[in-house]
Amino acid sequence: MKFISWNVNGIRACVKKGFIEYFNEVDADFLCIQETKCQEGQIDLSFEGYHQYWNYAEKKGYSGTAIFTKHEPLTVAYGVGEEESESEGRIITLEYDTFYLVNVYTPNSQRDLARLPKRLDWEDKLSAYLKELDSKKPVIYCGDLNVAHEEKDLKNAKSNIGNSGFTFEERGKMTELLHAGFTDTFRHFNPEKEDAFTWWSYMNKVRERNIGWRIDYFIISNRLVEHVRKTDIHAHVLGSDHCPILLEIDVD
Incomplete structure (x- = not known):
């Protein structure tokens, strides 16, 4: 099966920049999007042959997630009871016979790290949720996780140490999750x-020079x-400040 994850940074804007063309071209079994920014x-x-599931944020033009899939799930769940960010539409879980799919848009710690404590609490709740699911059947967890785990996951690591998305605390939470029985597919293979990124600032020519982060x-x-067949980063695909990522895996 083919899975795609993409932070579209506003689905209405992305549709005007090639989203539908990419959707049709990639022909994924599952296409997960984050930061939909719509109600x-x-x-x-509407895509023929696809079911779609949306988790809208209460705040207009903010956050939100969605999944388009050719395969109707057994169950659908929204959020994990994380209270502080439950209203932000950040999590969708689809259950199937042999696996769970969890699509996530992780909250940013903010430039001044004002939201870091809440972010770390979020990480703990989500990790507990993922481990609970994993005790029942395997998990495929994807999305914009707003952290570069290792120094090779961003262009200018030294100058970004301690910044939002590259704090020791955020990176540590990722390490804890991976040590709890999970694998970062791209890094595993x-x-x-190096220089394999999924997000670039909109600042002048940053993307052209590939000064990015893998988040x-x-x-x-x-x-x-x-069971993984392929993992890839579709850095050539524009339409957002993030690019789509791909996973092909046998989970039938």
Whole structure:
């Protein structure tokens, strides 16, 4: 099965920049998006053969997630009872016979790290949730996780140490999750690869010079690793300040 994850930074804007063309071209079984920035009824997207599930933020033009899938799930869940950010539409879980799919848009710690304590609390609740799911069946966890885990996951690591998305605390939470039975698929198959990024600032020519961060992930239960066929970053795809990422895996 083919999975795509993409922070579209506003689905209405992204549709005007090639989203539908990419959707049709990639022909994924599952296409997960983050930062939809819309409310119900503000956009009409219909793709033949696909079910769609949306988690809208209460605040207009903010956050939000959605999943388009060819496969109707057994159950659908929104959020994990994380209270502070539950209203921000950040989590969708689809359950299938052999796995769970969890699409997530992780909250940013903010430039001054004002939201870091809440972010770390979020990480703890989400980690507990993922481990609970994993005790039942394997998990495919994807999305914009707003952290560059290792120094090779961003261009200018030294000058960014301690900044939002690259604090020791945020990186530590990622490490804890991976040690709890999960695998970062891209890094597993590309352990030494550098300059492989998924987000670039809109500042002048930053993307052209590939000064970016890898903050979008497919993280899976360890026991699924042997079933991975391919993992990739579609850096050539524009339409957002993030690019889509791909996972092909046998989970039928």
